[in-house]
Amino acid sequence: MGSITLEHVNKSFGEVEIIPDISLEIKDGEFVVFVGPSGCGKSTLLRLIAGLEDTSSGHIKLDGEDVTGAPPARRGLAMVFQSYALYPHMSVRDNIAFPLKMAKTPQAIIDQKVDYAARTLNLGSYLDRRPRALSGGQRQRVAIGRAIVREPKAFLFDEPLSNLDAALRVNMRLEITELHQQLKTTMIYVTHDQVEAMTMADRIVVLNAGNVEQFGSPLELYKKPANRFVAGFIGSPKMNFVDGPEAEKHKAHAIGVRPEHFTLSTTAGAGQWAGTVNVAEQLGSDTFLHVEVEGLGLMTVRTDGDQTFSHGDKVYLTPDANRIYRFDAAGLAL
């Protein structure tokens, strides 16, 4: 069991208010991702749940029990840190066994659980090595191993993949998702990378300046962003925003069009907006065009990878009429 409830949680460091007021309900077994730009308070929120920071006001409940003042060890949560925080002077086996040893588990059970964790994470042949003899991905797995042997109520991940190279990151992303399906334990995962959020989460919490901008499933966030911030943050490349007279045609303060929701033509006059290609990023599968549209500014357009473009080409864009997002003056979606 591991449902987590936050009730009007507030956190200030002296004068600086990091988290004004957050209420959240995370269901048992859910994979929730906190995503937001750096400094938005997502790590602080995770540390509040972990008990590594004290809340200034509000309550944190675990399975309905108030743990606001409880020390981290009593909460029964496990955390995987960004730097992995492995104990350098202990072997991999001792690292994984450490939480069990602290809980005074009998040696036979420790051995059994460590072996199980090592098998789950493919660490079998590294058990007697020191952390410094391992690669980044292996260290990451040891950190996860140390978390799973405790059979915690929930796992907390604090940007665990940001120290890995791109290819390994994709791999570990899959492994963590698989682990979640296998263990079915609640997981909270903090990242600034919206791709990680979209691919892993059951539900995503988008944070900005300590406030929850939106809490929903990845597709919900993509299809029905609550406001301009979420619309701009979720989706890659970013949504294009247009304001002024062009937006007023749609009875809105600003409109947004995703790069993938354009029809592109090279025939003169065959589109609503005319523009010039500035840069073409060719990825093979797709091409991202940065188009300077007359009177509207720079726009990103996604097109298939078969056509080639070069700097200065004239193109004509038509936004998909059903997929134009409209926002009012306060940035809220209409």
Add this chain to the structure above:
Amino acid sequence: MATRQTRTLARTMMAPAVIVLLIWMAVPLGMTIWFSFQNYSLINPMMTGFAGWGNYEYVIGDPSFTQALLNTLLLVGGVLLITVIGGTFLALLLDQPVWGQGILRILVISPFFVMPPVAALIWKNGFMHPGYGMLGHLYEALGLEPVDWFAQYPLFSVIVIVAWQWLPFATLILLTALQSLSEEQREAAEMDGANAVNRFRYIILPHMARAITIVILIQTIFLLGIFAEIRVTTGGGPGYASTNIAFLVFRTGILSNDIGAGSAGGVVAVIIANIVAIFLMRAVGKNLDA
């Protein structure tokens, strides 16, 4: 130092320093060894010439030598024990966030800036004197008989003074080590359910092992040659109760004016220092490889 040119340059630039150091070390050592085999007493200038192993037999054969050797080991061991344990404890305290941390740290370091003879005098007259020392007053206030520290516990008193001087050094090195421990590791241990004692035992202490090794190595080098504190306070006495090897050399060579025997004692001290160094490197040096 990649190319041949930079290597040659480095050697040429370093040569003067290395040569000067070599001469500085080799000449006095050579002279000491030479004197140690000579009959050379200022009281008896007529007695000269080659002495063979006579000086060595005289120094090592004397019962005071065994006592001085034992005193040296007790002094080094006692001070190391106090400074390492006390230093760890102080470092842990100083690592806590407290108001006025900067001033507090300077205060803690300050004994290290006091010259050894001055420190010894402060302790001798300010604290340990049975008549007007602070400890004497304290004992009297409590209705107890004041203790004449340097007469009753001479070696212990010297150990206390030297430990007081070296405690800041140990504290400083250990505090630096403590501060280099990553915050996430502490937090991970906290999440893993380790209480303060277990965090110290399994996380903090292993992390500090290397710093403790360095403290032990450096202090041993200096503590083997403690001299000023003994000279100022007990003068090596009563009897030979607080005489270490270094002070024994001084007593023989300078107080008794027997340069030959003093030199022999000096050579023996060098050999003892090297033996201690070898054992020490064996015992704790492996911590430095990691």
